[in-house]
Amino acid sequence: MTANSLSFTLHPLQADQRQQATDWIRRRWGSEIMVTHGQVYRPGELPGFVAVGGDQWLGLLTYHSAGEACEIVTLDTDHPNQGIGTALIAAARRAALQAGCRRLWLITTNDNTAALRFYQRRGFALAALHRDAVSRSRQIKPEIPMIGNDGIPIRDELELEMALSD
Numbered sequence: 001m002t003a004n005s006l007s008f009t010l011h012p013l014q015a016d017q018r019q020q021a022t023d024w025i026r027r028r029w030g031s032e033i034m035v036t037h038g039q040v041y042r043p044g045e046l047p048g049f050v051a052v053g054g055d056q057w058l059g060l061l062t063y064h065s066a067g068e069a070c071e072i073v074t075l076d077t078d079h080p081n082q083g084i085g086t087a088l089i090a091a092a093r094r095a096a097l098q099a100g101c102r103r104l105w106l107i108t109t110n111d112n113t114a115a116l117r118f119y120q121r122r123g124f125a126l127a128a129l130h131r132d133a134v135s136r137s138r139q140i141k142p143e144i145p146m147i148g149n150d151g152i153p154i155r156d157e158l159e160l161e162m163a164l165s166d
């Protein structure tokens with residue numbers, strides 16, 4: 001960490017933080033629901049980890065475990081390049097392993113080249129391309145913008161995964 005690094009600690013989301021988590025998601029994603037691969041999630045109701053600095057939330061990760069697979073449903077920070085995203089992923093990886101999962105995976109969209117870079121540098125590999133999946137998600141969540149990062153039309157879902165072992 002550099003001298004200017006933000007100091008933060010990670011905590012599992014608590015039951016009494018559900019509303020705060022829902023508000024956080026709504027502010028960043030335009031709605032309290034997330035739709036990916038045809039599945040509707042309410043991240044504010046999922047387990048997760050929050051990065052806290054002072055009395056401020058600096059980042060939030062939510063996840064959903066099903067059988068041997070754990071999906072990272074959301075990951076956001078207001079303070080990029082401070083190690084918060086990396087720390088949240090490490091916490092999710094530990095939680096997934098403890099829950100007996102063998103696979104940690106997530107969906108990002110074709111416009112999110114920064115996330116693609118970020119996840120691949122952290123050990124995730126591309127597992128699938130779901131062409132035009134975002135168009136189908138828009139039928140459930142019309143708030144999903146047509147144009148995303150760098151002016152790129154948002155169309156496809158990219159699935160990334162990491163095999164888990166101790």
Ligand SMILES: CC(C)(COP(=O)(O)OP(=O)(O)OC[C@H]1O[C@@H](n2cnc3c(N)ncnc32)[C@H](O)[C@@H]1OP(=O)(O)O)[C@@H](O)C(=O)NCCC(=O)NCCS
Binds near residue numbers: 076084085108
């Ligand atoms: C993608 C995202 C989650 C990454 O989180 P982040 O907190 O910025 O990630 P980190 O700080 O851990 O890592 C980012 C870079 O900062 C660097 N970094 C980490 N701590 C640092 C520090 N103290 N000083 C300088 N650089 C630092 C890391 O080395 C990393 O660079 P690298 O990939 O070249 O190694 C974040 O940018 C974000 O919220 N994006 C918007 C939402 C989004 O797209 N979410 C993913 C959707 S699936």
